[in-house]
Amino acid sequence: MKKDANKPQEANIEEIKAQELRPEKKQRDYAKLLRYGGFNTALIIIVIIITVCVNIIFSLVEKNAGLKADLTREKIYTLSELSNDVIGRINEKLVIYSFADDNIQSTIVEKTLERYTAANNQIEVKVADPATNPALLRKFSTSSATVSNGTLVVTNAAEDKFRVITYSDYYRKTDDGVEYVVLEQRLTNALLFMIDEEPTTVYLLSGHGEQTDDPANASAVQNITDSLQGANFQVEKLNLITGGSNLKKGDVLMIVGPSSDLSEDEFNTLQSFLKNHGKLVMFFDPSVQEDLTYFKALLDYYMIKVGSDVVYEQDSSMRTELSGVELVPNLSSHDITSPLIEGAVNVYVHEALSLDYYAPTSEGIEQSALMNTSESSLSIPVEDYLNGSYSNKLDSYLAEPHCVGMALSVRDSASISGDAYTRIVVFGSSEIIMGARQNSEGNQSIMVNSVSWVENKLDSLSITAKAIADYSFVITNLASVRVIVIIVIAVLPIIILGTGFIIYRRRKNL
Incomplete structure (x- = not known):
């Protein structure tokens, strides 16, 4: 058979064509890879540029608008509504000196101050190293506070008025070991001090066996003084016999656990004081056996009735494990209690008399129950409680809700004054601020808020402290x-x- 002579020639031609196309294919593949790789590289560069720009923008927004997220469980760095209200009132240059070794501030100070400066550009923060600024240390150190590492000083532009906040002022520890951050309270009150007029005087009544006169209670009295001074109040003791004339319109009188009664003259002095838009905060001591007729008559005039019974709580959710007289009452909504309700903070009330009020006789009277017990709480006569016989007779006592704290305001319709009110706050227990729970956040706050409310200084209401949680x-x-x-x-x-x-x-x- 005759072989096809053209076959090898055709195969060679195909091979030659394939060889000619091979470089072109490689070139196309290379170009494809180059385009793909170039696209990926360009995309990566664009993403990096966008990321950097976004970070820069958000950093500027954080710094200038205070929009940093507070991821702490207790919102330690988030300013309260009260703080923002005070900051909004500032219309003059204020400076906060932050003294820090090597100009390195602690996290809590740095993050907190960032919120203040972002909220109002009139507030300026200056970080100063104590080692290199001895003149500033001497200028701002006082007999009661020495400026050192961690100290904050709030001052005006002229630096002729200032308030010192030491590192130990950042925190408050309760007797049961819970530690709270109170830096926001200190800073806001310091700012309020800078923009406020002369502070109001709170007089602690003396001369009737008040618990604040007992030397054994010196520590508790100091706590009261520190808390009120921190809220921009002056604190002084007042004896009505020797200094009753010092009481003037706008002052606040605080009476803590008197054990003996007023004289008739003292009663008349206090009644005149209250009628002249006076302000009163009073705490009763249930262990006192004297009737305190004039003290109760003073309140009775304003339709507040102080009972002769100690409240015993049977609802375990509204008392501590220690005793039925260790109350954890419900807080009713009011200017005094709202910050505590919002912060879910309890007030501990040990041994409280029940309080009640008569129906108001005019439209100018406003009565508000601040703290109430449960429907199952009992009313134990003081005599039974003091002699201990009540424990065997619990079934014989009436169960009903009781009020252990109340507020009252009376508007003077004949006056054109902006604050023509008599304001009174009464608590059935002096142990709120004198007892074992005196340092608890709720007990401190309810006292400061009561004084602030009667004085109509709502911006001085105590800012709820924030507990330091264990995040382990x-x-x-x-x-x-x-x-x-x-x-x-x-x-x-x-x-x-x-x-x-x-x-x-x-x-x-x-």
Whole structure:
């Protein structure tokens, strides 16, 4: 058979064509890869540029508008509505000196001050190293406060008026070991001090066996004084016999657990004071056996009735585990209690007399119950409580809700004054501010808020402190530990390797 002589020649031609096309294909593939790689590179560069720009923009917004997120559980760095109200009133230059070694502030100071400066550009923060600014240390140190590392000084532009906040003032620790951050309280009150007029005087009544006169209560009295001074009140003791004439319109009188009664002249002095738009905050001591006729008559004139019974709480959710007379009452909505309600802060009331009020006789009278017990709380006669016989007769006492704290205001319709009110706050227990729970956040706040309310200084209401929570991550379950180990050692590496392999295969098939 005759062979086809053209076959080898055709094969050679095809091979030659294939060889000619091979470089062109390689060139096209290279160009494709180059385009793809260039696109990816450009995309990465664009994403990086956008990310950097977004970070810059958000950093500027955070710095100038105070929009940083507070991720702490207790919102330690978030300013309260009261603080923002005070900051909004500032229309003059104020300076906050932050003294910090090597100009490195603590986190809590830096983040808190950022909120203040962002809220009002009239507030300026200056960080100063104590070691290199001895003149400032001497200028702002006082007999009661020495400026050092961690100290904050709030002052005006002329630096002729200032308030010192030491590092120890940032925190308050209760007797049961709970530590609170009170830096916002200190800063806001210092700012209020700078823009306020002369502080109001709070007089602690003396001369009737008041608990504030007992030397054994010196520590509690100092706590009262510190808290009120921190809210821009002056605190002085007042004996009506020797200094009753010092009481003037606008002053605040505080009476804490008197054990003996007023004289008739003292009663008349206090009645005249209250009628002249006086302000009164009073705490009763249920252990006092004297009737205190004139003290109760003073309140009776304003339709407040002080009972002769001690409140015993049977509802376990509204008392402590210690005793039925260790009350944790419900707080009713009022200017005095609202900050505590919003902060879910309890007030502890030990041994309280019940309070009641008569129906108001005019439209100018406003009565408000501040603290109430449950419907199952009992009314125990003081005599039974003091002799201890009540414990065997609980079934014989009437169960009903009781008020242990109330507020009253009386408007003077004949006056054109802007604050033509008599304001009174009464509590059935002096242990609120003198007893074992005196340092608790709620007890301190209810006292300061009461004084602020009667004085109509709502911007001095106590800012709720924030408890320092333990954020430790503790794993007590062995099975949970094993799961975490497997995830970290095995699962995550497999996911990473698998992702890398998929990317490799996709790029190889391009």
